[in-house]
Amino acid sequence: MASVAAPEGSRLGGLxxxxxxxxxxxxxxxxPAVLFIGALxxxxxxxxxxxxxxxxxxxxxxxxxxxxxxxRDAVDNSIFRQALWHTVLFTVISQAVVVLCAGLLxxxxxxxxxxxxxxxxxxxxxxxxxxxxxxTGWYWIYGAGIPEASIxxxxxxxxxxxxxxxxxxxLGTPRAAMSSIITVQAxxxxxxxxxxxxxxxxxxxxxxxxxxxxxxATGLKKFWYVSLPLQLPIALVAVLFGIIFTAxxxxxxxxxxNGGPFNSTHVLTTWAFQIxxxxxxxxxxxxxxxxxxxxxxxxxxxxxxxxxxxxVT
Amino acid sequence: xxxxxxxxxFPYAVVVPFAVVLGFPxxxxxxxxxxxxxxxxxxxxxxxxxxxxASFGFLFHxxxxxTWLKNSxxxxxxxxxxxxxxxxxxxxxxxxxxxxxxxTLGVGIxxxxxxxxxxxxLPLSRVVAQYLHLSDRLWALIVVYPSFTIPFAVWLLMGxxxxxxxxxxxxxxxxxxSRFGAxxxxxxxxxxPGILTVVIFTFSxxxxxFVYAITFISSSTNRTLAVGVPxxxxxxxxxxxxxxxxxxxxxxxxxxxxxxxxxxxxxAGFTGGAFR
Numbered sequence: 001m002a003s004v005a006a007p008e009g010s011r012l013g014g015l016x017x018x019x020x021x022x023x024x025x026x027x028x029x030x031x032p033a034v035l036f037i038g039a040l041x042x043x044x045x046x047x048x049x050x051x052x053x054x055x056x057x058x059x060x061x062x063x064x065x066x067x068x069x070x071x072r073d074a075v076d077n078s079i080f081r082q083a084l085w086h087t088v089l090f091t092v093i094s095q096a097v098v099v100l101c102a103g104l105l106x107x108x109x110x111x112x113x114x115x116x117x118x119x120x121x122x123x124x125x126x127x128x129x130x131x132x133x134x135x136t137g138w139y140w141i142y143g144a145g146i147p148e149a150s151i152x153x154x155x156x157x158x159x160x161x162x163x164x165x166x167x168x169x170x171l172g173t174p175r176a177a178m179s180s181i182i183t184v185q186a187x188x189x190x191x192x193x194x195x196x197x198x199x200x201x202x203x204x205x206x207x208x209x210x211x212x213x214x215x216x217a218t219g220l221k222k223f224w225y226v227s228l229p230l231q232l233p234i235a236l237v238a239v240l241f242g243i244i245f246t247a248x249x250x251x252x253x254x255x256x257x258n259g260g261p262f263n264s265t266h267v268l269t270t271w272a273f274q275i276x277x278x279x280x281x282x283x284x285x286x287x288x289x290x291x292x293x294x295x296x297x298x299x300x301x302x303x304x305x306x307x308x309x310x311x312v313t
Numbered sequence: 314x315x316x317x318x319x320x321x322x323f324p325y326a327v328v329v330p331f332a333v334v335l336g337f338p339x340x341x342x343x344x345x346x347x348x349x350x351x352x353x354x355x356x357x358x359x360x361x362x363x364x365x366x367a368s369f370g371f372l373f374h375x376x377x378x379x380t381w382l383k384n385s386x387x388x389x390x391x392x393x394x395x396x397x398x399x400x401x402x403x404x405x406x407x408x409x410x411x412x413x414x415x416x417t418l419g420v421g422i423x424x425x426x427x428x429x430x431x432x433x434x435l436p437l438s439r440v441v442a443q444y445l446h447l448s449d450r451l452w453a454l455i456v457v458y459p460s461f462t463i464p465f466a467v468w469l470l471m472g473x474x475x476x477x478x479x480x481x482x483x484x485x486x487x488x489x490x491s492r493f494g495a496x497x498x499x500x501x502x503x504x505x506p507g508i509l510t511v512v513i514f515t516f517s518x519x520x521x522x523f524v525y526a527i528t529f530i531s532s533s534t535n536r537t538l539a540v541g542v543p544x545x546x547x548x549x550x551x552x553x554x555x556x557x558x559x560x561x562x563x564x565x566x567x568x569x570x571x572x573x574x575x576x577x578x579x580x581a582g583f584t585g586g587a588f589r
Contacts, residue, residue, distance in 0.1 A: 028402075029403060030402070036399055037460060048435065051435075109324070111323075113321070122332040125569045131539070199583035199584045248430065255543065276431075282435060
């Protein structure tokens with residue numbers, strides 16, 4: 001064929017030759033992803049970092065350079081310090097609950113039993129449903145501002161665990177509100193974590209199971225000495241996803257309490273939104289949102305390193 | 314208690330309570346969706362009331378609910394397409410061609426998840442409005458969403474491609490395939506479980522997204538489901554609870570069914586990609 005015999009110096013031949021070279025092809029294949037992320041995450045991130053050092057306000061994205069004042073102002077605010085603590089509480093407690101529940105649930109779901117498909121449907125529901133919608137649903141479950149309307153209170157009253165004259169205001173008192181938010185966050189994360197755990201269990205080779213059985217390991221013993229260590233890397237993946245998505249997302253506290261009552265349930269994301277968007281202090285809002293970045297980066301890198309080490313041994 | 318009996322009971326003892334706890338909100342939503350607006354706050358009619366489908370009718374005839382459903386699906390499908398088009402080649406290149414640089418870049422791409430959307434959406438909304446002229450258009454979301462779907466997709470597919478033996482491709486090259494040809498004809502077909510996992514994961518992220526959707530879109534007919542329901546069905550302090558509950562169920566139940574059907578393949582894809 002003529003096209004194959006094209007002279008080596010021709011443009012097309014040169015291109016084709018280049019495309020067969022590893023380095024050139026690799027660059028060609030990776031560059032769309034890098035450009036996309038660079039333009040839509042990298043550039044805005046740089047701009048946000050710049051804004052955190054300026055006195056920019058809503059509307060205009062430019063301002064005077066004011067050094068570290070935004071960060072100082074943020075830290076000086078007691079609500080910020082509370083929000084920082086709440087972010088840690090919110091993330092650590094909800095994800096601890098998630099790991100325990102998802103681990104247990106996955107070990108049960110991996111077996112074959114009658115009715116599994118049906119029960120699994122209910123377990124997957126919180127993951128499948130759009131989160132903004134289900135949190136709105138939870139707002140109603142908690143009574144939507146009218147404690148007497150909360151279905152939880154109906155149960156508690158009818159079980160005689162509280163009197164109908166004095167029902168719990170799930171979202172209206174600081175301590176109850178924080179617990180309510182953490183509950184919903186755990187509820188929404190359990191299904192996906194369970195799925196990751198299921199993937200982890202199914203990635204353990206059958207031979208390992210057989211070997212453990214031959215050596216006489218059963219039940220809890222097998223779980224503790226064989227299954228658990230092998231699942232550590234997977235558990236880490238689940239925890240990593242859970243921590244990142246919990247610490248960077250504001251939807252649950254935003255819809256349920258919007259930081260209230262009396263700013264008692266703010267996490268960093270809702271507080272950054274409140275200051276940066278609602279109050280229009282773009283610079284300080286960016287500074288608040290940036291506080292999380294080094295913390296999360298440290299956690300992530302530590303976990304990735306740990307996961308790699310666990311895999312080697 | 315014999316061991317065999319314990320083995321049989323264990324799954325039920327764990328799964329049934331969890332199904333009840335995780336599923337209960339949806340049961341209560343279902344109950345509420347069948348009430349009429351007057352009965353919602355009546356404590357005497359918590360469980361005994363005259364059921365009505367009025368809220369479903371209201372949703373379809375007096376709100377933009379169907380449009381929101383359509384918008385969400387459209388954005389979902391487009392974002393899945395863009396994600397695959399960008400992540401498949403990148404994941405492959407990072408797995409095969411770039412070596413040590415590839416591993417570092419792979420972790421780097423993953424680290425983009427650490428950046429909270431609350432930090433990005435201000436600068437992004439400026440970019441969308443001023444440079445792309447896409448304010449209040451669904452395309453604004455289609456352009457922005459891949460920024461958080463591509464990293465996961467690249468990371469997962471990278472693991473998947475690493476598992477495919479190099480010899481398989483070499484054989485294709487010897488048989489006269491170009492490197493690109495080998496990619497399309499050999500590598501991608503083997504990776505279908507991973508691709509399916511990426512599709513489900515991407516779609517679920519898109520359906521869930523709220524912050525960008527509420528910032529970039531202002532008119533009701535351009536809203537997605539996640540924003541349309543909380544903004545469109547709540548007017549001031551007036552909540553149409555039966556309607557809201559119905560809207561949640563209509564969106565959730567079919568998706569959960571699909572996820573349940575595809576779950577084993579999703580797991581296979583995750584196992585092949587994430588743990589290598």
